Amino acid sequence: MNVPKIREVGMAKSPTVEDVARVAGVSRQTVSNVINAPDIVRDATRQRVNAAIAALGYAPSMAARRLRTQRSATIGIHLDPYAGGISGIVLDRFIHALTDRATPRGLRILVYAAADADEELRRIRQLREGGEIDRIVLTGTYAGDPRADWLAHHDIPFVAFGRPWGEPGAGAEMGHPGRPWVDVDGAAGTRAATGHALAAGRRVAFLGWPEGSGTGDDRERGWREAMGDAADGLRWTSVDSVSQARAVVDEALAEASVDAVVCASDTLALGAHLAASHSGRPDLPVIGFDNTPVAEALGLSSVEQRPERVAEAVLDLLVADPATHDGDWHRLITPELVVR
Known part of the structure; x- marks a missing residue:
C-alpha cells in the first residue's frame, strides 16, 4: 500500500x-x-x-468529538492537599500511572481539589454539569464515605481506589456490584513481611495505626494471621508520624525485646528504625509498607503496592460496559515484598 x-x-x-x-x-x-x-x-x-x-x-478534534457524542472522555480524580510526609508518593504514582495508561485508551485525566467530601461532591456536580468529566476515580475511601452512594444515585460511572470500608448494610458493602473498586491486599503484604521477619526470631512486633482505619486494620490482620498466638503483647500503636513512631518504639524497646518490627507504613518504619538505632540495635530488622524512596535509601525492606497495576485495573473497570461485563467488579491487587 x-x-x-x-x-x-x-x-x-x-x-x-x-x-x-x-x-x-x-x-x-x-x-x-x-x-x-x-x-x-x-x-x-x-x-x-x-x-x-x-x-x-x-x-x-476532541472538542468537536465531545460536542458530537455529549461525552468528555475525561476522568475526574481528587487531588489530595499536600501534607508532606513519606507515604503520599503512592497516590502520586497512581495518578501518574492512571494518566499514562488513560491516553492510549482515548481518555484524559482532570484533577480537582476539595477540602472534604461535601465540597468534593459539589465540585463533581459542577464539572459534570459543565461537560468537563463523565466518570470518576474515588480515592481515600473511609467508613461512612457518602461519595459512592451519591455517584451511583446520579448515574455517574466511577471506580474507587480502595475498598468501601463501612459497616455491612450501610449501602456500600464490599461486594455490592454497583460499587466497583480496586484495592491492594494489605493483609497479604504484611503476611508476607511477617513471614520473612520470622526468620530473625519468633518475637515480631507490629507497629500500626490506631484501630478503626480499614486499611490499617487490614494490614494488622495479615501480621496476626502469620503470627498466630505469638502476636499477644506485640502490637504497638502510633499515628503516621516519624517522631511519634520513634517515641513509641523507644519506649517499647526499653521494656521488651523483639526480633523484628513489621510496620503499617514506611513513615512508621522510619520512626522504628531511628528508635532501634538509638537503643543500640541498628541492625534490628524493620519492614515498612509502601516501598518509598526513603525505605530504599535506608536499605529497609518494604511492601510495594504496585500502583501501576492498580491504575490498569481501575481503567479496565471504568470503561467496562455493565451490559456485557461478566467479570468481577472488585479487584484485589497482590503487593510484593521488596527485601533489602
Whole structure:
C-alpha cells in the first residue's frame, strides 16, 4: 500500500479532516466513520484513511468529538492537599500511572481539589454539569464515605481506589456490584513481611495505626494471621508520624525485646528504625509498607503496592460496559515484598 506524503497537500497549517479525505481519495464522511465508527468501514478503505492520517499527522478534534457524542472522555480524580510526609508518593504514582495508561485508551485525566467530601461532591456536580468529566476515580475511601452512594444515585460511572470500608448494610458493602473498586491486599503484604521477619526470631512486633482505619486494620490482620498466638503483647500503636513512631518504639524497646518490627507504613518504619538505632540495635530488622524512596535509601525492606497495576485495573473497570461485563467488579491487587 502506498503511503501518502504531506507534500501532496502542500499546506503549512494543521491538517484537517478535508485534507485527510483528499489524500485518501474518500469523502469527509468516510474519514469521520473511520475515526468514530471504524467497524462500518471496509478494511482496505480504513487502512487507506489511517495511512493518510498518519502521514499528515492529523489529530481529531476532541472538542468537536465531545460536542458530537455529549461525552468528555475525561476522568475526574481528587487531588489530595499536600501534607508532606513519606507515604503520599503512592497516590502520586497512581495518578501518574492512571494518566499514562488513560491516553492510549482515548481518555484524559482532570484533577480537582476539595477540602472534604461535601465540597468534593459539589465540585463533581459542577464539572459534570459543565461537560468537563463523565466518570470518576474515588480515592481515600473511609467508613461512612457518602461519595459512592451519591455517584451511583446520579448515574455517574466511577471506580474507587480502595475498598468501601463501612459497616455491612450501610449501602456500600464490599461486594455490592454497583460499587466497583480496586484495592491492594494489605493483609497479604504484611503476611508476607511477617513471614520473612520470622526468620530473625519468633518475637515480631507490629507497629500500626490506631484501630478503626480499614486499611490499617487490614494490614494488622495479615501480621496476626502469620503470627498466630505469638502476636499477644506485640502490637504497638502510633499515628503516621516519624517522631511519634520513634517515641513509641523507644519506649517499647526499653521494656521488651523483639526480633523484628513489621510496620503499617514506611513513615512508621522510619520512626522504628531511628528508635532501634538509638537503643543500640541498628541492625534490628524493620519492614515498612509502601516501598518509598526513603525505605530504599535506608536499605529497609518494604511492601510495594504496585500502583501501576492498580491504575490498569481501575481503567479496565471504568470503561467496562455493565451490559456485557461478566467479570468481577472488585479487584484485589497482590503487593510484593521488596527485601533489602
